[in-house]
Amino acid sequence: MGTGNALPILGQAGDVSYDSWRAGVPRITSLLIKPVSAVCNLDCSYCFYLDREADPYKTLPDRRMSEETLERLVDTYLFYSYPNAVFAFQGGEPTLAGLKFFEKLVELQQRCGRNGQAVSNALQTNATLIDEGWCDLFRDYNWLLGVSLDGPEEIHDRYRFNKAGRGTWKQVIRGVEILQKHDVEFNILCVLSQANVEKPRELYRFFKSLGVDNVQYIPLSEFHPDGTPMPFTITPEQYGRFLCEIFELWWPERRKIRIRFFDNLAEALAGMKPGSCTMHETCDSYVVVEYNGDVYPCDFFVEKGWKLGNINLDSWPEIARRKRRYEFSLNKTIVHEECSRCEWLTICKRGCPKFRHAPGRNFSDLDYFCRSYKMIYAKAVGPLKKEVEKLLAREQAFAGAMQGSPY
Ligand code: SF4
Numbered sequence: 001m002g003t004g005n006a007l008p009i010l011g012q013a014g015d016v017s018y019d020s021w022r023a024g025v026p027r028i029t030s031l032l033i034k035p036v037s038a039v040c041n042l043d044c045s046y047c048f049y050l051d052r053e054a055d056p057y058k059t060l061p062d063r064r065m066s067e068e069t070l071e072r073l074v075d076t077y078l079f080y081s082y083p084n085a086v087f088a089f090q091g092g093e094p095t096l097a098g099l100k101f102f103e104k105l106v107e108l109q110q111r112c113g114r115n116g117q118a119v120s121n122a123l124q125t126n127a128t129l130i131d132e133g134w135c136d137l138f139r140d141y142n143w144l145l146g147v148s149l150d151g152p153e154e155i156h157d158r159y160r161f162n163k164a165g166r167g168t169w170k171q172v173i174r175g176v177e178i179l180q181k182h183d184v185e186f187n188i189l190c191v192l193s194q195a196n197v198e199k200p201r202e203l204y205r206f207f208k209s210l211g212v213d214n215v216q217y218i219p220l221s222e223f224h225p226d227g228t229p230m231p232f233t234i235t236p237e238q239y240g241r242f243l244c245e246i247f248e249l250w251w252p253e254r255r256k257i258r259i260r261f262f263d264n265l266a267e268a269l270a271g272m273k274p275g276s277c278t279m280h281e282t283c284d285s286y287v288v289v290e291y292n293g294d295v296y297p298c299d300f301f302v303e304k305g306w307k308l309g310n311i312n313l314d315s316w317p318e319i320a321r322r323k324r325r326y327e328f329s330l331n332k333t334i335v336h337e338e339c340s341r342c343e344w345l346t347i348c349k350r351g352c353p354k355f356r357h358a359p360g361r362n363f364s365d366l367d368y369f370c371r372s373y374k375m376i377y378a379k380a381v382g383p384l385k386k387e388v389e390k391l392l393a394r395e396q397a398f399a400g401a402m403q404g405s406p407y
């Protein structure tokens with residue numbers, strides 16, 4: 001998909017030289033930690049982590065974070081990130097590190113944190129290994145979980161298999177029911193593939209019937225080395241249509257149900273920094289920490305060439321100001337000709353470098369899902385903007401009334 005239409009770097013951050021960037025280095029505001037690297041107990045056929053050519057660790061045995069690395073990670077990051085520390089765990093399947101590993105983590109956070117420090121923990125899981133013991137930890141320390149579930153049984157089991165090649169839906173639902181029984185907060189991560197992208201209504205109803213009120217849809221876009229899409233990859237038109245239909249279903253229930261994409265859009269329209277990095281100006285809000293302490297700028301680019309350092313050898317300020325981090329962050333600011341004249345540029349921020357790079361291995365290409373964004377922005381921005389303005393006006397009136405209060 002190399003279009004050759006990229007302009008030189010012109011974006012806001014692109015105007016910044018490395019020296020001036022270094023003078024005001026963007027802080028690392030959260031960590032995505034992989035305690036067992038990409039190791040997983042399942043074998044989903046669309047998983048991009050499994051057997052990835054560029055994975056620097058794929059042939060290594062015993063991929064599990066040691067207690068020493070965990071201790072160093074918690075101690076140094078709590079110091080660096082004061083007053084707010086965000087730890088998110090992902091894999092592979094992070095629960096394979098074992099409950100004791102995470103109990104130790106919480107103990108270290110309590111020991112190393114300072115008074116007044118806010119610490120939050122999140123974990124993305126396939127939910128097949130969850131039991132009562134896990135729920136006690138998650139509930140007692142207010143963890144937020146993301147559970148991977150692609151819809152009803154026949155949809156989910158099309159690609160999400162265990163190592164024996166059997167569907168995993170029943171095990172996931174068992175995990176979801178245990179989480180619900182024990183009042184653990186969770187949302188659903190639903191991968192949009194050829195199995196479900198044409199079924200927005202069915203998915204929406206299914207998650208509602210499960211009692212889930214917070215869903216994140218993740219579009220699948222994996223390509224062969226020659227740039228042709230893999231069979232489960234969805235087209236930009238399919239993703240755009242899906243989002244538009246979900247928006248129609250969601251709009252009457254917008255105060256009760258959360259859809260991550262629309263949340264992020266509303267945040268951008270309210271002038272806030274959206275939760276999703278794809279709507280940020282540059283790629284530098286979080287870093288990935290691998291099981292051995294190696295650090296990378298993004299989960300999609302855990303590759304030798306993008307390694308930023310190692311927490312056992314480097315301090316967080318050193319890692320934060322590495323030239324590679326600056327270079328990676330600027331990939332997002334390369335302006336494609338299409339973006340330079342796009343009415344949605346201030347919201348979309350040129351899309352995600354992963355989707356720019358995936359088909360043609362070129363960061364200068366247009367985001368593969370550009371067409372989808374244009375479809376959903378044309379439909380959703382108008383009504384969402386009015387809604388956001390109404391809410392902001394109400395908030396201001398309330399603040400004004402409070403100021404005027406004699407008390
Ligand atoms: S490449 Fe995409 S996912 Fe990675 S940090 Fe940038 S915007 Fe986020």
Ligand code: SF4
Binds near residue numbers: 350367
């Ligand atoms: S919608 Fe497409 S053209 Fe517009 S800013 Fe996003 S990626 Fe660029």
